[in-house]
Amino acid sequence: MSASPSSPPALASAQNALRFGNFAIGCGVMVVGGSLNDLVGSLQVSVALGGQLISVGAVFMCIGAPLLAALLSGRDRRWLLQMTLAWYATGHLLCALAPDYATLLPLRALTMLGAAVFTPQAAAAIGWMAPPEQRGRAITSVFLGWSLASVLGMPLHSYIGEAFGWRWAFGLVALLAGLGALWVGRALPEGVKPPALSLSRWAEVLTHPVLMAIVLVTALAGAGQFTLFSYVAPYYRQVLGAGALEISLLFMAFGAWGLAGNLLLSRRIDRIGPARAVRLFLAGIAVGQLLWPLGQSVMLMLIVMVPWAFGTFATNSAQQARLGAAAPALAPALLALNTSAIYLGQAIGAASGGVIVDLQGFGALHGVSLGWTLLAIALSIWAERRLRRDPDHV
Structure with missing residues (x-):
């Protein structure tokens, strides 16, 4: 990826706008999980069926990210990212007006194509604008918007839904995305066009065992998190007996720890390296999932969730930086595929979690x-060792 560094003020302005755009995108991705209790009651569907709104949206994002990255690679990123947020705003407004589940499902799926485009192309754009020595921090700082969505958006969705x-x-997501479209249009300069990749370069990415293994790490980590996370709102209510304010508090605490982890990563990633960061944060997530059954009250859950929450967004951010550093010339394709893997993991996790809830209830989700x-974790370690042995092969 041939860099075209921008001036520090222009870079900072673009980072702020793209961070807010990711905040709106993150709020939209999380809105079903946050408002699931009211949604299933209002539309008179089961919790498992309501959770499939997450799966279907995730499938569309998974398929859409690489396809749309290839189709739209020659577009100016200011225009592309602004129009993507406008699509996202319109889609969420239409979803809010949907009369029934059968109408909501396809609207949700099409709306989430905006998320498939925005996150990877925002990362590629800011990486192209930043100097090489600041690229990792620039990409992770833009991804902080997702952490902020968890801190503010997820609990707000939960409270508004309840x-x-x-x-x-x-409707709140529609408003945020509309504001993001206006901000991105004002903040990003014209002419931000990371080089388009040829079919041969795409083939190089898709057939590279180590790079694709790193992408698969993202999918596996996403499946691990969303098997449980997709159903935590009804879990908090039905198992812990939490009310609306307590559920919002639990989501806010989870998001606050996620933001703290991402902030720490943003400051340290260029020092400790993205591969090591992925390994450490995934280990924290595993510890949190192992301890999950011990959270038998709201107070205990606030403690038990900490190691998982601390690593949740930092892992994705580190994966973005890891792929951008492993093969900078292939970054637009890799970041699109990584976003696809995030949503593939969400789809697998939400779908498998729904089956488990239907068959066995909430008890088996954490296992x-x-x-x-x-x-x-195992695949990440394997890929890290392969790259260490043969760094010039990438």
């Missing part, structure tokens, strides 16, 4: 989540 209804939570995460 107090006013899920439609208002979707399956832990199994996915341990596979991610």
